[in-house]
Amino acid sequence: MATYPGIDTELLRSFVAIADHGGFTRAADVVNRTQSAISMQMKRLEDDVLERQLFERDGRQVRLTAEGQVLLGYARRILKLQGEVITTLRQPHMVGAVRIGTPDDYVMRFLPGILSRFAQAYPLVQVEVHCESSTQLLQRQDLDLTIVTRKPGDEIGQLLRQDPLLWLEAPGFDVHEQRPLPLAMFNNDCFCRAWTCNALDAQEIDYRVAYTSPSLSAIMAVVSAGLAVTAQMQSVIPPDLRVLGEADGLPKLPQSSIVLLRNPHNVSPVSETLAEHIVEGFRL
CATH class of the missing domain: 1.10.10.10 (Winged helix-like DNA-binding domain superfamily/Winged helix DNA-binding domain)
Structure with missing residues (x-):
């Protein structure tokens, strides 16, 4: 050679x-x-x-x-x-692992930018991402950082942003006029599902949970096909879906709070640095 x-x-x-x-x-x-x-x-x-x-x-x-x-x-x-x-x-102290938990909602919307910027600055840090519902994440003790959704007035940890919950359906369909109203929602332990059902019950609107999934992308696929209506936070709404409101006969939904929790038993320079990136990423 x-x-x-x-x-x-x-x-x-x-x-x-x-x-x-x-x-x-x-x-x-x-x-x-x-x-x-x-x-x-x-x-x-x-x-x-x-x-x-x-x-x-x-x-x-x-x-x-x-x-x-x-x-x-x-x-x-x-x-x-x-x-x-x-x-x-030259930055050997920024070597290690950090475990974060987040609902599936935020993975595609926020994490790509956050983790990309973090990896560029600290390429030797290993990041584990665990996707579960807020209820499940709040029960875990092994995560360094946890992003969860909370009810208004029930915030804990550091507030990242507040997001209104909005109704969605695919353009060209009038699924919201069907009775019972077909819903595509997260599984039973999701805050947003409980808020949505309570709002419909309060206005005596007949509905059925026609599709359930722990995956936001699966729920959006069902809605995009014109099979159901869903309620999701404003920050994760794709541009190809139509936002519905009170003018469409649907009740107004509450505003959610997205918060960051730090594990007091697993505080480290790595986890604190990633926490700073998360806070900044949710502001964009």
């Missing part, structure tokens, strides 16, 4: 600076080198390392060749990885 010389990352750093700033002079200022030093670096990169022309020079104007454009993509990735390695190894 043929062997090739390695590429010094300082050469790549200068190369990227030239590409980003359009010339050797401005790039020299950025990487804190003289213009002659930059020129020598690029000559070495072109002649000794890659044996390819990377620049087209027209007076003071510098443009990348086709080979230079290819190298630019690789150079950015190499420098990014180098930065990640240094960041990771």
